[in-house]
Amino acid sequence: MNGRGNHHSGYWWTAAAFAITAPLLLTLVRVLWHTPYPISETIALLEDVDTSPASFFLDPARKSWYRPLYHLTWMALWRGTGSLDAALALFKTIEVTAVGGLIALLIWHLRPRTAIAAGAATFAVAVLVGTPGFRDNLELPLIYTTVGMPLLLIVWMLLERDSRWWHTPVILALTILAIGYKEQGLVIVPVVLVAWWMGAPGASRTTAAAIVIMTAVYLAIRFSTSGSWPTFVQDVGYGFTMLSPDQATTRFGTFPLGMYIYNVIGTMTNILFSEPTAGVFTVVRDVRNGEVTVWEINHVISSAVLTALIAWWGIRTLRENRGAPWSPESRVFAATVIAVAASGALGFNYTRDRLGGMAAVFYALAAYYAIRAVAERLVGVPRPTVVAMSVALMLLAGAWQLRTIGTVEYARLTAFKDRREWITNLQRRRVEFVNRAAYLRILDAMIDQGTPSSVPRPTPLPDWAGSTIGGR
Amino acid sequence: MERVGGRSSCGPLIAWMLAAPALLGGLWIASTESRHLTTVPSGVPAFASISEAIRHGEVEDAYAFVRIGTDPNAPVPFTDAELTSGHPVMISPLMLAVSSNKENTVMMLLSFGARMDLPQNELAGCLARRLGYDDLSAMIVRDGKPLREVTCPEPRLDAPAPLLAYVK
Numbered sequence: 001m002n003g004r005g006n007h008h009s010g011y012w013w014t015a016a017a018f019a020i021t022a023p024l025l026l027t028l029v030r031v032l033w034h035t036p037y038p039i040s041e042t043i044a045l046l047e048d049v050d051t052s053p054a055s056f057f058l059d060p061a062r063k064s065w066y067r068p069l070y071h072l073t074w075m076a077l078w079r080g081t082g083s084l085d086a087a088l089a090l091f092k093t094i095e096v097t098a099v100g101g102l103i104a105l106l107i108w109h110l111r112p113r114t115a116i117a118a119g120a121a122t123f124a125v126a127v128l129v130g131t132p133g134f135r136d137n138l139e140l141p142l143i144y145t146t147v148g149m150p151l152l153l154i155v156w157m158l159l160e161r162d163s164r165w166w167h168t169p170v171i172l173a174l175t176i177l178a179i180g181y182k183e184q185g186l187v188i189v190p191v192v193l194v195a196w197w198m199g200a201p202g203a204s205r206t207t208a209a210a211i212v213i214m215t216a217v218y219l220a221i222r223f224s225t226s227g228s229w230p231t232f233v234q235d236v237g238y239g240f241t242m243l244s245p246d247q248a249t250t251r252f253g254t255f256p257l258g259m260y261i262y263n264v265i266g267t268m269t270n271i272l273f274s275e276p277t278a279g280v281f282t283v284v285r286d287v288r289n290g291e292v293t294v295w296e297i298n299h300v301i302s303s304a305v306l307t308a309l310i311a312w313w314g315i316r317t318l319r320e321n322r323g324a325p326w327s328p329e330s331r332v333f334a335a336t337v338i339a340v341a342a343s344g345a346l347g348f349n350y351t352r353d354r355l356g357g358m359a360a361v362f363y364a365l366a367a368y369y370a371i372r373a374v375a376e377r378l379v380g381v382p383r384p385t386v387v388a389m390s391v392a393l394m395l396l397a398g399a400w401q402l403r404t405i406g407t408v409e410y411a412r413l414t415a416f417k418d419r420r421e422w423i424t425n426l427q428r429r430r431v432e433f434v435n436r437a438a439y440l441r442i443l444d445a446m447i448d449q450g451t452p453s454s455v456p457r458p459t460p461l462p463d464w465a466g467s468t469i470g471g472r
Numbered sequence: 473m474e475r476v477g478g479r480s481s482c483g484p485l486i487a488w489m490l491a492a493p494a495l496l497g498g499l500w501i502a503s504t505e506s507r508h509l510t511t512v513p514s515g516v517p518a519f520a521s522i523s524e525a526i527r528h529g530e531v532e533d534a535y536a537f538v539r540i541g542t543d544p545n546a547p548v549p550f551t552d553a554e555l556t557s558g559h560p561v562m563i564s565p566l567m568l569a570v571s572s573n574k575e576n577t578v579m580m581l582l583s584f585g586a587r588m589d590l591p592q593n594e595l596a597g598c599l600a601r602r603l604g605y606d607d608l609s610a611m612i613v614r615d616g617k618p619l620r621e622v623t624c625p626e627p628r629l630d631a632p633a634p635l636l637a638y639v640k
Contacts, residue, residue, distance in 0.1 A: 020491060023498035027505045116483055119490025126494060375486045386482045390489040397490055401497035408501055412508075423535050424576045426583035427615045453515045453539070459504045 010113025069180025130403030133356030237279020295470030422450030
């Protein structure tokens with residue numbers, strides 16, 4: 001069994017994977033659609049969009065971060081429709097499409113043609129949705145990486161298809177779009193280069209050259225303004241505590257390289273082992289304090305086991321591939337390693353779960369191939385071994401499924417909290433920003449979207465279930 | 473299951489074992505979502521009155537009354553063994569929220585129309601301080617923005633419960 005199966009009957013297995021995933025996909029989309037924009041992030045952002053010219057957002061010297069296409073999207077939607085309500089709805093459509101599209105694209109890209117491959121595809125979806133990088137990016141209106149993740153997958157799909165003349169401009173445009181939404185889009189660049197180096201059919205020399213030139217121009221622009229960047233721009237986690245930018249500068253300012261390396265490694269191990277979170281070893285701390293919950297243990301163990309499986313599959317695939325043209329599976333493994341490393345590097349200044357979002361796409365792809373490889377090796381071995389290993393695989397899949405349910409609960413809780421924040425913080429904002437007319441105007445215009453009674457709520461669960469699922 | 477030379481071809485079994493958690497997870501998600509859909513508040517408050525909602529509910533329960541048009545300044549009848557020593561009083565929702573130390577509900581009422589310049593509300597900060605809720609008192613002064621400075625009344629020694637001294 002090679003996982004590809006019969007060409008025609010195989011489509012049924014793709015349909016089966018879609019059908020099994022449908023409740024998750026539809027629920028997540030519905031919850032996100034009914035989640036209010038939070039009062040804390042949105043109003044100031046829209047005030048900037050309302051009161052600033054486009055050149056304000058295009059200026060790379062303005063801040064240490066640079067997300068011009070994100071802000072210009074808001075501007076285009078608002079000014080293009082002439083309606084704040086329409087702009088809010090359209091922007092939320094982008095988020096929902098990105099999240100739902102990513103899950104659907106993952107299954108479509110894998111296109112399982114056998115029962116085992118379909119099972120592996122459902123496992124890959126659970127891995128994608130259960131990763132910290134996916135969960136932490138489900139935050140309106142900060143959907144920078146949420147947009148980049150499906151773009152990365154589309155680029156990969158193009159790279160793995162036979163080359164066409166339009167591939168290069170489309171890959172370039174998607175990469176620019178992802179980078180313009182957030183710097184994490186740069187993860188696409190080394191992925192394209194490794195695909196070209198390993199002979200991906202859709203990665204031509206022209207594609208590689210074009211993306212290198214584009215990146216060089218981008219980096220030249222960014223680094224030309226780096227003199228104004230502070231040493232630390234946000235709180236940084238270190239060991240068991242968070243340090244403010246001032247505290248971190250006082251402590252590490254003379255030699256920030258060590259802290260930068262800590263952040264890089266922290267982002268990478270968060271992707272691979274779900275620990276630390278934002279640089280803080282929360283699970284280790286909770287174990288030490290006797291406060292560890294089941295979901296924390298589940299996150300660390302399920303990630304560690306899957307990472308070990310991916311490493312086994314990847315090394316085995318590279319070995320089998322030695323001396324022959326690189327296989328698609330070899331390229332996925334190499335791209336996963338590169339994406340994890342690039343995500344870590346881009347999180348050098350501070351680390352957060354969301355910085356692993358781009359790598360989560362490849363982590364899920366690698367999970368599919370790894371779990372499929374294990375499952376296919378079981379076919380034909382003695383029955384006791386099959387039963388034992390099948391149970392082990394089911395436990396691993398179950399652990400990741402719990403994480404997926406946790407993500408759904410997290411999304412529901414976020415919606416609930418956003419509404420509560422609108423209900424309770426309105427007056428405080430009115431007082432605090434009394435001299436900012438645009439802020440108050442936008443605040444009042446958004447009350448109805450922030451306070452409807454139809455906002456999702458977390459599922460009432462007994463304590464044991466809540467502490468097993470997490471997400472709250 | 474087909475057996476081949478002492479070994480078994482267990483492809484379907486392995487596939488099921490892999491997909492079963494996703495299937496069960498999907499059923500769980502679908503069932504919780506359908507429960508949400510069927511129990512989504514239609515805007516009808518879950519409590520009989522706003523005073524009940526303030527005393528025994530979450531901020532969302534009290535907000536449900538404001539959302540359907542209940543005047544957040546209108547005094548409501550209220551009796552409580554502890555807070556009013558069983559005496560029936562008319563009290564504003566804001567004063568009731570303060571006496572119950574419901575910070576979120578106080579913030580909600582201030583956000584959705586409670587006016588500190590009205591006689592039934594102007595002693596809210598005083599009541600909070602009298603009950604020892606200093607953070608709540610500071611918040612009312614900061615966010616309530618009373619139009620004039622209020623002199624808190626001296627605690628009435630004859631009042632059998634603290635709330636009674638602040639209810640006009």
